[in-house]
Amino acid sequence: MSQIANQPDLSGARPKSETTILRAEHLRKTFKMGDSTVVVLKSADLSVREGEFVAIEGRSGSGKSTLLHILGVLDEPDEGSVTYDGKDLVQMSGAGRSRLRNEQFGFVFQFYHLLPELNVLENTLLSAMIKYSWFGFRSNRPTLRKRAEEVLDSLGMSHRLKHRPNQLSGGERQRVAIARALMNQPRVLFADEPTGNLDAETGKQIMGVLEKLHRENGQTIIMVTHDRTLARQADRVLVLKDGKLERAET
Amino acid sequence: MYKLHLILKYLRKRRIAWVSLVAVTLCTAMVLVVISVMGGWLRMFRESFHGLTGDVIVHGESLSGFPYYQEMIDRIHTIPHVKRAVPTLETFGLVNVNNLVRRGVQVVGYRIDQIGDVNEFPSSLHRQFNSKVEEAEKSGEPLTEQEKDELKKKVSFDLPLPPEEYRAILSRVRNPEKKSGMICGIGVLGIKKDKEGKWPERNHLLDLWVNLTVLPIDAERRGIDTSTPPPQDIFWIVDDSRTGIWQADQASVYVPFDVLQRMLDMDAREERDPETNTVRKIEARTRDIQVSALPGNDIYELKRQVQKVVDQVIADRAIPAYYPITVETWEESQATFIAAIEKEKALVTILFGMISIVAVFLIFCIFYMIVVEKTKDIGIIKSVGATNAGVAGIFLGYGLAIGVVGAGMGLLFGYLIVHNINWLHEQMFRTLGQRIWDPEVYAFDTIPNTMDPKEVTVILVVAMLSALLGAIIPAWRAARMHPVDALRWE
Numbered sequence: 227m228s229q230i231a232n233q234p235d236l237s238g239a240r241p242k243s244e245t246t247i248l249r250a251e252h253l254r255k256t257f258k259m260g261d262s263t264v265v266v267l268k269s270a271d272l273s274v275r276e277g278e279f280v281a282i283e284g285r286s287g288s289g290k291s292t293l294l295h296i297l298g299v300l301d302e303p304d305e306g307s308v309t310y311d312g313k314d315l316v317q318m319s320g321a322g323r324s325r326l327r328n329e330q331f332g333f334v335f336q337f338y339h340l341l342p343e344l345n346v347l348e349n350t351l352l353s354a355m356i357k358y359s360w361f362g363f364r365s366n367r368p369t370l371r372k373r374a375e376e377v378l379d380s381l382g383m384s385h386r387l388k389h390r391p392n393q394l395s396g397g398e399r400q401r402v403a404i405a406r407a408l409m410n411q412p413r414v415l416f417a418d419e420p421t422g423n424l425d426a427e428t429g430k431q432i433m434g435v436l437e438k439l440h441r442e443n444g445q446t447i448i449m450v451t452h453d454r455t456l457a458r459q460a461d462r463v464l465v466l467k468d469g470k471l472e473r474a475e476t
Numbered sequence: 477m478y479k480l481h482l483i484l485k486y487l488r489k490r491r492i493a494w495v496s497l498v499a500v501t502l503c504t505a506m507v508l509v510v511i512s513v514m515g516g517w518l519r520m521f522r523e524s525f526h527g528l529t530g531d532v533i534v535h536g537e538s539l540s541g542f543p544y545y546q547e548m549i550d551r552i553h554t555i556p557h558v559k560r561a562v563p564t565l566e567t568f569g570l571v572n573v574n575n576l577v578r579r580g581v582q583v584v585g586y587r588i589d590q591i592g593d594v595n596e597f598p599s600s601l602h603r604q605f606n607s608k609v610e611e612a613e614k615s616g617e618p619l620t621e622q623e624k625d626e627l628k629k630k631v632s633f634d635l636p637l638p639p640e641e642y643r644a645i646l647s648r649v650r651n652p653e654k655k656s657g658m659i660c661g662i663g664v665l666g667i668k669k670d671k672e673g674k675w676p677e678r679n680h681l682l683d684l685w686v687n688l689t690v691l692p693i694d695a696e697r698r699g700i701d702t703s704t705p706p707p708q709d710i711f712w713i714v715d716d717s718r719t720g721i722w723q724a725d726q727a728s729v730y731v732p733f734d735v736l737q738r739m740l741d742m743d744a745r746e747e748r749d750p751e752t753n754t755v756r757k758i759e760a761r762t763r764d765i766q767v768s769a770l771p772g773n774d775i776y777e778l779k780r781q782v783q784k785v786v787d788q789v790i791a792d793r794a795i796p797a798y799y800p801i802t803v804e805t806w807e808e809s810q811a812t813f814i815a816a817i818e819k820e821k822a823l824v825t826i827l828f829g830m831i832s833i834v835a836v837f838l839i840f841c842i843f844y845m846i847v848v849e850k851t852k853d854i855g856i857i858k859s860v861g862a863t864n865a866g867v868a869g870i871f872l873g874y875g876l877a878i879g880v881v882g883a884g885m886g887l888l889f890g891y892l893i894v895h896n897i898n899w900l901h902e903q904m905f906r907t908l909g910q911r912i913w914d915p916e917v918y919a920f921d922t923i924p925n926t927m928d929p930k931e932v933t934v935i936l937v938v939a940m941l942s943a944l945l946g947a948i949i950p951a952w953r954a955a956r957m958h959p960v961d962a963l964r965w966e
Contacts, residue, residue: 301958361477
């Protein structure tokens with residue numbers, strides 16, 4: 227972990243392909259609620275190709291976020307498998323999953339989840355700080371800083387680098403969250419209700435950002451939302467119903 | 477990199493953690509001050525008492541001393557590692573200082589031209605040593621160690637004033653200018669520091685006379701002979717001594733060995749037996765022989781060899797049992813005092829150490845609170861790829877940072893307190909009227925104010941480890957958090 231493998235390149239363009247990079251089969255997940263057990267996912271199957279924008283739609287409490295967390299190795303299924311580039315993520319070690327989340331995946335959450343003590347630039351650099359050792363970060367600092375600033379600039383946040391999250395609007399915070407997710411040029415971007423906490427206008431802007439990332443940079447995006455209108459902006463829409471994924475009605 | 481970055485951020489921004497910082501600072505400072513004072517007291521005790529007695533002491537257990545001491549000294553001087561052996565006397569007496577002060581004192585007889593080879597008595601003298609050292613320092617040309625050694629060799633009981641002055645002071649006494657000199661402990665003469673903490677000028681004491689009365693004790697006779705008046709003589713004060721040991725300075729006077737020996741009837745003489753009309757030789761006696769070793773030698777080995785010499789002389793000369801003689805190292809002779817202080821130091825250290833455990837629990841509680849408060853942040857950090865070990869490392873590093881900064885600040889405060897402790901004590905006395913450090917109890921008139929680097933290092937390391945210990949469980953809890961549960965935490 228000493229040198230950046232690629233030149234900082236916002237495009238990070240990867241051409242759309244027919245190759246399935248992420249596949250989930252027969253996912254089952256239950257939660258214990260007191261004495262009862264709630265089955266959130268019964269047998270969810272999903273495959274995502276490189277460069278695809280997939281939206282998973284469902285009612286509140288349908289298990290969308292749970293599915294996203296399992297796909298992004300933030301959580302483990304009770305049954306089923308998840309493979310990424312042919313690697314079994316369920317059997318992977320904790321350290322391996324952490325590395326995957328840092329280098330291959332990026333997360334955007336409904337409530338932004340920025341660290342309050344860090345400013346905009348520091349929050350964006352967080353994933354890079356985790357990726358590199360102290361020496362690696364120090365020696366690559368100019369390059370990493372430049373990349374962070376470019377990402378933030380592309381998201382219209384270059385004038386807020388020193389501001390802390392409590393000094394930003396909701397939309398600005400979500401932009402910073404997206405910047406953080408993109409910092410290490412992830413192959414897959416997971417977005418959990420990215421506009422859920424924003425007003426309509428701001429939500430539209432954020433969706434515009436995601437669309438642009440997908441259209442111009444070929445970013446693979448898996449988004450969960452309860453908003454059908456937003457979901458329709460994706461290449462493919464799936465509906466999570468009764469713990470299973472179905473193709474959405476057109 | 478992120479761990480260090482977050483630790484530094486949390487250290488600056490999380491004010492609740494400053495409480496644990498203050499706790500570590502106070503505990504470190506407190507333990508440093510206590511151990512420095514107690515350890516310093518023990519060191520002062522050892523150095524000062526060692527400075528009074530030499531390395532090995534041949535000690536006559538009774539006030540009547542023991543004979544054939546010169547033979548013992550001659551044989552001791554043949555031991556390879558011996559620097560010097562010097563006889564000394566010690567007894568009780570009464571002094572009348574210029575008809576102003578009358579009190580009981582410990583009377584010590586020294587061969588002052590030799591005593592500097594076995595103990596530090598010459599460097600305790602004001603007129604003949606310390607005032608000259610201070611004068612040289614004030615003039616900007618401090619004395620070298622060699623010059624100081626030369627000064628110590630020149631100390632004496634010689635009268636400093638012209639003979640006619642002594643004759644003028646005690647005109648009723650025959651040949652007062654031929655009387656011997658006496659050196660008094662500083663407390664005997666009532667000399668004290670002024671309000672500014674400085675010792676006063678005391679050249680005016682040099683025209684004071686002292687009438688000393690002693691009680692000779694003959695081991696061969698039972699009791700004290702009261703048929704004749706107890707011996708007394710006039711002495712002139714030639715200097716004062718400040719050893720730093722309260723008991724010595726308050727109640728000791730020093731006179732020439734030969735003069736005291738004569739007053740105590742311990743000198744060599746001839747006695748006619750009235751019944752047989754024969755003259756018998758009475759051997760000279762001394763109370764102690766102080767022996768110093770050459771530097772770098774084992775004093776316990778020296779003790780063993782001196783014991784052999786003493787046993788041999790006792791056997792050769794058939795010294796009777798009513799002259800009990802022991803041979804001890806200086807540590808053994810002060811064992812009771814030293815052991816008591818060592819135990820007191822250990823006890824105080826343990827007690828303050830136990831109080832410091834409170835700081836560990838305080839850190840634990842505060843860090844536990846911080847981890848709970850930071851639950852969501854922990855989820856965020858893990859979602860971006862931090863491992864469980866990495867997250868634990870943040871809080872362990874945070875705890876260690878608290879320990880390092882707290883210990884550093886504690887060292888600073890501790891140093892300031894210890895360095896200025898005598899001034900602080902004086903201010904406390906002026907403000908509150910309370911004198912905590914009583915010289916009569918603690919044997920020294922100043923509170924020790926130096927830090928031992930080894931003790932300081934141990935205390936600082938323990939402080940840092942204690943802070944780390946307080947953070948272990950919270951760090952483990954943070955590591956075990958499931959990222960999804962953490963992100964959902966309200």
